[in-house]
Amino acid sequence: MFFHFFKKKQIGFDEVVVFDTETTGLNPKKDDILSIGAVKIKNNKIITSQTFELFVKYEKEINHESIKIHKIRPVDLVDAIDIDKAIELFLDFIGDLPLVGYYLEFDVAMINKYVKPKLGYKLKNKQIEVSEIYYDREIKFIPQGNIDLRFDTILKKCEVPNMGAHNAVNDAIMTAMIYLKLIK
Amino acid sequence: MSILDQRRLIESIHPFELLNASVLDDLMQKIDIAYYPKDTLLISRTIASVAFYIIIKGSVVEILDDEITNVYSEGDSFDANALIYNKSESKFIVQEDLICYEIKKPDFLLLMQDKRVQSYFLQDFVTRHKQLKEYDAKSDFSPFLMAKIQDMFLHKACIVDGNISIFDAVSLQEEMGAKVILVEDDAKYFVVSDTNLKKDVLLGDVHVRDKISKIAKNEVISIDVNDFLFNALLLMTKYEIKRVVVMDDAKVVGILEQLDLLSFFANHSHIVAVRIDKANSVDELKDVTQSLNNLITTLRAKGVKFRYIAKLVATLNEKIYLKLFNMTLDEELQKQCCLIVMGSEGREEQTLKTDQDNALIIKDGLDKDMFVNPMMLLNQYLLELGFPKCEGDVMVSNEFWRKSAKEYKTQISTWANSMQESELQNLSIFLDAKCVAGDESLLKEVNEYLYSHFHSRDDILAHMAVAVLNFETPLTLFSSFVIQKEHDNKLNLKKGGLFALVHGVRTLSLEYEIDTSNTVDRIKELNNKGVFDKNFATELLESFDTMSGMRIRANEIDPNELSKVQKDLLKDSFKVVNKFKKFLSFHFHLNMVS
Numbered sequence: 001m002f003f004h005f006f007k008k009k010q011i012g013f014d015e016v017v018v019f020d021t022e023t024t025g026l027n028p029k030k031d032d033i034l035s036i037g038a039v040k041i042k043n044n045k046i047i048t049s050q051t052f053e054l055f056v057k058y059e060k061e062i063n064h065e066s067i068k069i070h071k072i073r074p075v076d077l078v079d080a081i082d083i084d085k086a087i088e089l090f091l092d093f094i095g096d097l098p099l100v101g102y103y104l105e106f107d108v109a110m111i112n113k114y115v116k117p118k119l120g121y122k123l124k125n126k127q128i129e130v131s132e133i134y135y136d137r138e139i140k141f142i143p144q145g146n147i148d149l150r151f152d153t154i155l156k157k158c159e160v161p162n163m164g165a166h167n168a169v170n171d172a173i174m175t176a177m178i179y180l181k182l183i184k
Numbered sequence: 185m186s187i188l189d190q191r192r193l194i195e196s197i198h199p200f201e202l203l204n205a206s207v208l209d210d211l212m213q214k215i216d217i218a219y220y221p222k223d224t225l226l227i228s229r230t231i232a233s234v235a236f237y238i239i240i241k242g243s244v245v246e247i248l249d250d251e252i253t254n255v256y257s258e259g260d261s262f263d264a265n266a267l268i269y270n271k272s273e274s275k276f277i278v279q280e281d282l283i284c285y286e287i288k289k290p291d292f293l294l295l296m297q298d299k300r301v302q303s304y305f306l307q308d309f310v311t312r313h314k315q316l317k318e319y320d321a322k323s324d325f326s327p328f329l330m331a332k333i334q335d336m337f338l339h340k341a342c343i344v345d346g347n348i349s350i351f352d353a354v355s356l357q358e359e360m361g362a363k364v365i366l367v368e369d370d371a372k373y374f375v376v377s378d379t380n381l382k383k384d385v386l387l388g389d390v391h392v393r394d395k396i397s398k399i400a401k402n403e404v405i406s407i408d409v410n411d412f413l414f415n416a417l418l419l420m421t422k423y424e425i426k427r428v429v430v431m432d433d434a435k436v437v438g439i440l441e442q443l444d445l446l447s448f449f450a451n452h453s454h455i456v457a458v459r460i461d462k463a464n465s466v467d468e469l470k471d472v473t474q475s476l477n478n479l480i481t482t483l484r485a486k487g488v489k490f491r492y493i494a495k496l497v498a499t500l501n502e503k504i505y506l507k508l509f510n511m512t513l514d515e516e517l518q519k520q521c522c523l524i525v526m527g528s529e530g531r532e533e534q535t536l537k538t539d540q541d542n543a544l545i546i547k548d549g550l551d552k553d554m555f556v557n558p559m560m561l562l563n564q565y566l567l568e569l570g571f572p573k574c575e576g577d578v579m580v581s582n583e584f585w586r587k588s589a590k591e592y593k594t595q596i597s598t599w600a601n602s603m604q605e606s607e608l609q610n611l612s613i614f615l616d617a618k619c620v621a622g623d624e625s626l627l628k629e630v631n632e633y634l635y636s637h638f639h640s641r642d643d644i645l646a647h648m649a650v651a652v653l654n655f656e657t658p659l660t661l662f663s664s665f666v667i668q669k670e671h672d673n674k675l676n677l678k679k680g681g682l683f684a685l686v687h688g689v690r691t692l693s694l695e696y697e698i699d700t701s702n703t704v705d706r707i708k709e710l711n712n713k714g715v716f717d718k719n720f721a722t723e724l725l726e727s728f729d730t731m732s733g734m735r736i737r738a739n740e741i742d743p744n745e746l747s748k749v750q751k752d753l754l755k756d757s758f759k760v761v762n763k764f765k766k767f768l769s770f771h772f773h774l775n776m777v778s
Contacts, residue, residue, distance in 0.1 A: 044218055046217035048216050049216050177219065
C-alpha cells in the first residue's frame with residue numbers, strides 16, 4: 001500500500017525487538033535489574049502501541065548514586081514484580097526475534113544472569129548493536145577518525161529527538177529510532 | 185514514564201487537548217511510531233491514506249497541481265480530509281526524513297466521534313481560523329495581566345523611627361515629597377497618612393511634638409516587588425486603600441500609588457486628542473506626538489486588535505494634519521485646496537509612523553505659487569514632529585504632488601496610458617488617497633474622473649494587478665530545513681502576503697469604482713458587489729487581520745520563534761493569499777500579461 005524507496009542497505013529482518021534495562025549499577029555480577037523496557041519494530045514501524053515495561057521487585061536498598069541516573073526510587077517499585085516472573089514475561093515478549101540495543105552486550109549479560117541458572121542456557125537470539133552499525137557508517141567518512149559513540153552524540157547525529165527522561169522504555173524507543181534511521 | 189511523555193506531546197497539539205483523559209489513555213495504546221525516508225510518497229490520488237500522521241521530526245510537503253500548497257513540520261499533523269473523504273487530490277511527500285506518530289484510520293475515525301474534534305477537522309477555513317485565534321488568545325496570558333510590580337513607577341518611601349516627633353517626621357516627608365510616612369518598629373512597618381494627621385493631630389488631642397508612633401496604628405499592607413500588577417489591584421480593592429507598600433524580601437523598596445496603577449490600565453486616547461486640539465504651536469504638538477507613541481506602545485502591549493489601533497492612529501494623525509494645515513495656510517486659502525494623505529496613511533492602516541505620503545489638490549484657476557511657502561512649512565513641521573521623509577518624495581513640498589485639479593486629471597490620463605512601473609506605482613499611491621483637511625469635494629472631483637477613465641480599461645488594470653505576482657508566497661519557509669538553507673531565517677510579511685492582498689484589493693476597487701481607501705472596507709464593498717462571495721471575503725479579512733497584527737511587532741519574523749498556533753494562523757493566511765493570487769490571475773487574465 002505504501003511506496004517505500006529504501007535505497008540504503010537493508011538488514012534483513014522484518015521484525016526485531018529493541019530493549020533496554022535499568023540496573024542498580026554497571027557490574028552484571030553484582031548488580032541487579034530494576035526495570036526492563038522494550039518495543040518491537042515491524043518493517044518501518046516502532047510498535048509503541050504494544051510497549052513492554054516492567055519494574056522488578058528489589059529487596060536491598062537501592063544505591064543512591066544510581067537513583068540519580070535511572071530515577072527509579074524505592075516507591076516506584078511498589079507495583080513491581082518478582083525478577084523470575086519479569087524474566088518469564090520478557091522471554092515471552094521477545095520470542096526468537098533478533099535483539100537490538102545500545103551497548104546491548106551489557107543488557108544481554110544482565111538478562112542472562114537470571115536466564116542461565118533458570119533454563120541452563122543463555123539467550124540464543126541474534127544480537128544487533130546500533131553503535132556498531134553507526135560506527136561502520138561513520139568510519140567510511142573519516143577512515144582514521146575517532147568515532148564518538150556516546151548515546152547522545154549518536155542521537156544528535158541521526159537527528160532523532162531526545163525524549164528527555166531516561167528510562168528503559170524511552171531509551172528503547174530512541175534506540176529504535178536510531179536503528180531505523182541507520183538501516184533504512 | 186515514556187507513555188506520559190508521548191501523551192504530553194499529543195496533548196500539546198490542538199485539538200487533541202480537548203479529548204478527555206480516558207479517551208486519550210485509550211488513544212495512547214493505539215499509536216505507533218513510523219519512520220519514512222526522504223522522498224517517500226505517503227498519500228496521493230492513487231495511494232489512499234491509511235493513517236493520521238503527527239510529526240515528531242522531519243517535514244512533509246503537500247503538492248497540488250505541481251505547486252506546494254502546504255508544508256508540515258514538527259508538531260504538525262495531516263491529513264484529516266484524506267481519511268474522512270477517503271481520497272486526496274494532493275500528494276504528500278516526505279521532504280526531510282520523517283519520524284512520526286501514526287493513528288490508524290479506524291482509530292482516527294473513532295476519535296472523530298468526539299464532537300469538538302470532529303468540528304475542528306470538518307470546519308471550513310474561517311471557523312477553524314477563528315477557533316485557532318481564540319486558542320492563541322487563551323493560551324497566552326494577556327500582557328496586561330502579566331505586568332509585574334517592578335515594571336511600574338514606584339514612589340519613594342519615607343521611613344522613620346517611631347521615636348522621632350510627628351513634626352520631624354512630617355518635615356522629612358515634605359522634604360522627600362513622599363505621600364505617606366512609614367514608621368518602622370521592630371521590623372514591622374506602620375503607616376501614617378494625611379488622614380491620620382488630620383484626625384489625630386489637627387482634630388484630635390495629639391501634639392506635633394509627640395512621638396510619631398503614637399498615631400501609627402495601621403500596619404502596612406504590602407506586596408512583593410515580583411508579584412503581578414493585578415494582585416496589587418486586588419489588594420487595593422479588597423482593603424479599600426489607595427496605596428500598597430512594595431517589599432523586596434523584608435525591605436521596603438517603594439510605594440505603589442493607585443493613581444499610577446489605574447493610569448497604567450487606562451486608555452489615554454481622548455486626552456491625546458484634546459491636547460492636539462488645544463495645541464497652539466508645533467512645540468506643543470511635539471509633546472503630544474510623544475504621548476501618542478506611548479499610547480500605541482501601551483495599546484500594543486495590552487493586545488488590542490490591529491484594526492482598532494490603526495483606526496485610532498489614523499484619527500489622531502488626521503487631527504495633527506488638520507492642525508498644521510490651519511497653522512500654515514491663511515483661512516481664505518484653506519477653502520481653495522484639499523490636503524490628502526495616501527499610501528498606508530490613506531488606507532488608515534499604519535500603526536508605526538511610516539513615511540509620509542501626502543499631496544495637495546488646488547482649485548482650478550488659482551495662483552499655485554501662493555501655496556508654495558505654506559506647503560514647505562507644513563512639510564517642515566511634519567518632519568519636526570517625527571513623520572519620516574518619503575523616500576520617493578511623495579510630499580507636498582514636491583511640486584509634482586502640488587497640482588491643480590485639472591493637472592491631476594491630465595496626470596491620470598498619463599497614468600492610464602502608461603505601462604511603466606514607476607507611473608503605475610504613483611497611481612497605486614494616489615488610489616489610497618484620503619482627504620484630511622480643506623475642501624473634500626476637490627478629491628471627489630478628481631476621483632470621479634479617475635474612475636470614469638479606468639472604466640473598462642482591462643489592459644491597464646491587468647498591468648497594475650500583475651504586481652501581486654512579484655513576490656512568491658513564502659509557504660516553504662515553514663520547513664525549517666528550507667529556511668536554514670536559503671534564507672536568513674526570516675520571513676517578510678509585507679512581501680510575503682500583505683502586499684499582494686492590499687494591492688489586489690486596491691486594483692479591484694479601482695475596477696469596481698469603490699470609493700473608500702481602507703482595505704477592510706474595500707473587501708466588504710467588493711463582497712457587496714458580488715465580486716467575492718461571503719466566504720472568500722471573510723477569509724481575506726481574517727488573513728489580513730492576522731498578518732497585519734503580526735506585523736505590528738515586526739515586518740520580518742522568524743517562523744521558528746512563533747508558537748505552533750501562530751504558525752498555523754500564518755500558514756492559513758498565506759494559503760488564502762495564494763488563493764487570492766489565483767483569483768486575480770484568472771480575473772485579470774494575468775497569464776497573458778508579460
